[in-house]
Amino acid sequence: MEYIFGKNPVIELIKSGHEVSEIFMENSPAKKPFFREVIAKMRELKKVIKYSYVTREKLTNMCLSPDHQGIAAEFGGFKTAGIQAYLKEIGKKEDIFLFILDCIHDPHNLGAILRSSYSLGVSGCVIFEKRSAKINATVAKTSAGAVFHSKLIMSEGIFDAITNLRGAGFTVLGCEMNAEKNIFDYNLKKGRYAVILSNEGEGLSGKSQSKIDGTVKIPMAADFDSLNVSVTAGIIAYEYARQGFAK
Missing domain, CATH: 3.30.1330.30 (Ribosomal protein L30/S12)
Known part of the structure; x- marks a missing residue:
């Protein structure tokens, strides 16, 4: 309990x-x-x-x-699903959008991401067993309770998540401030997409970048270092929702 x-x-x-x-x-x-x-x-x-x-x-x-x-x-505890069980659950469903949360150690950031993701219709969030803040009361409070409605998908680690999702037909993108393509260049409502959001202090490792389909950025108006990861998640989640509203 x-x-x-x-x-x-x-x-x-x-x-x-x-x-x-x-x-x-x-x-x-x-x-x-x-x-x-x-x-x-x-x-x-x-x-x-x-x-x-x-x-x-x-x-x-x-x-x-x-x-x-x-x-x-x-x-009784927070509900999660293993990544293999989740892929079996979605079957052949075509249009899915996920976040992969890599090294999000701050429970307040994790809760804020879950709040935005659930509110804006993101299909689920992949969380790692050893590279993530624990799902706990702080996450629940920061998410305003969205954690109880969110699809929480557990994976052993970043490479396990990338391999399983790409094998299931997902286009896996990493969010990087120096990427050439913008997130707005993609039709996120058409097909299976998963976007990796990394701790802003560590970023996406070169080894991870070598295993994904590409990197994307949020274009910035000022020459500034980066956005907080939960803000980044909110912007991308809203773009995903906006593409649905625009139909």
Whole structure:
């Protein structure tokens, strides 16, 4: 069992298909209106979930953080799929867009990427078992609960992901500030695409570049080093969504 906390994460957890064991709410009159909203959402969705009122101190100890907004939930754990299982699941589906998240160690960046990706219709995110921030309560809170609706695809590492996805017909692109082509040059809604987003401090390794189909960039108006990786993800995710809106 794991704990998550915060208003939006708990609401989205309730709305998702995850198993929820219990919801804990701070015994504070000031927060009662929101708690009534949570209880109403459970009833609306016909979810029978145990809930109880506890002290703020107990919530803080439970969450290992004072930033719980007076609410937390115990649940069965985050849902992920192995990359082989995911490829079997999608079968012959033609138009898919994924992010491959390489060396994203900051849980706040990871949560922000998941929030943008889910909101803008990205099919899923490939995350590595040893080269990624752990999916945890911080990721859930930063994603505003989007993590519970996102397709999280686990891979052993970057080369495993590239090999499996290219073998399944994906065009794999790396996002690099010095690339010749722009991300806007691609019709991301037509075909299978996966874009690698790397930690801005490390970038995409030369060995990885040698195994992919090409690199792309986001054109910049100023001569500046780079964008934060979560901002980059948001721009690319919006371009993917925009191409669908433009039809």
